Amino acid sequence: MIAGAASAEGASRAVFRLAESHLWRLVTTPYAITETVRNLAEFPPQATATWLQLRSQLLIVDDVLTIDKPAVFPVEKDRPILFGALASADVLLTLDRVDFRRVIGSRFYGLEIITPGMWLSREREAGRLDRV
Amino acid sequence: MVTLADIEAAAVSLSPAEKQELMLFLASRLRAEGAMPPEPHVFSADEMSRWIEEDEADLRRVREQQ
Numbered sequence A: 001m002i003a004g005a006a007s008a009e010g011a012s013r014a015v016f017r018l019a020e021s022h023l024w025r026l027v028t029t030p031y032a033i034t035e036t037v038r039n040l041a042e043f044p045p046q047a048t049a050t051w052l053q054l055r056s057q058l059l060i061v062d063d064v065l066t067i068d069k070p071a072v073f074p075v076e077k078d079r080p081i082l083f084g085a086l087a088s089a090d091v092l093l094t095l096d097r098v099d100f101r102r103v104i105g106s107r108f109y110g111l112e113i114i115t116p117g118m119w120l121s122r123e124r125e126a127g128r129l130d131r132v
Numbered sequence B: 001m002v003t004l005a006d007i008e009a010a011a012v013s014l015s016p017a018e019k020q021e022l023m024l025f026l027a028s029r030l031r032a033e034g035a036m037p038p039e040p041h042v043f044s045a046d047e048m049s050r051w052i053e054e055d056e057a058d059l060r061r062v063r064e065q066q
Helices: A002-006 A011-019 A030-040 A045-055 A076-088 A116-125 B004-012 B016-033 B045-065
Strands: A091-093 A106-108 A111-114
Touching (some): A002 A011, A002 A045, A002 B045, A011 A116, A030 A045, A030 A076, A076 A111, A091 A116, A111 A116, A116 B045
Antiparallel strands (some): A106 A111
16 A cells, blocks of 8 residues: 555556456555555655545455464564455455565465565456556 | 452362353453554665565566566
8 A cells, every 4th residue: 555655657556546447345454554654654745645545445444453363473563464354355465575475475364465566467367457 | 459369369269160261251351452453564765665666567567468
C-alpha cells in the first residue's frame, strides 16, 4: 500500500488500477492502514493524497493478533499482517523481502505470500491479464 | 495485600476441577493481555525506496511479457 501510494509506475499501483476490472478483492486491516499512514510521512504530500484515493478500494477487515495454529515468525510487528491475511485473503502481497524473506514465494497454512509483481506476472501467464 | 505466595497457597487447596477452571481463567487473561497489537513498523526511507525501485522494475518486467 505504501508503494502503491508513492509510485504510479510500480506493480503495486497496477494491482489497485486493475483490481476492479479483474474482480480482485483488495483486503487490508486497521493495523496495516496505520502502518501505511505512519510511513507515508516520509514521502511528499502527494503520496498521502493518492493513498486516500486508493484506500476507498480496500475492504477493511478486523485485525487478527493470534491464531490457533503454531506460528514461528520472528518479526512480531508483521504477525498482524500475516494473521490478518490468513483470516481473510487467499494471497498476501508484500514487498517486504526482509521480514518476509523466509516465507515470500511460499505458503503459510495455505496463504500464498508473493510480491505484487509476482501476482501480476502469474495472472499474465495464466492468461487472465491482457494489458498492464 | 494478597501476594503471589498467598494465591499459590490458596490454589493448592482447590479441587482438581477448580484448579482446571483457574488455569483456563489465567490462560484467557494472558491471551487477552497479549493480544494488543504491536506498534506498527516504521521503515527507513532507504528500505522503502528500495521497495519502490523493485516494484517499478517488476511492473516493467510484466509489461515486457506482453
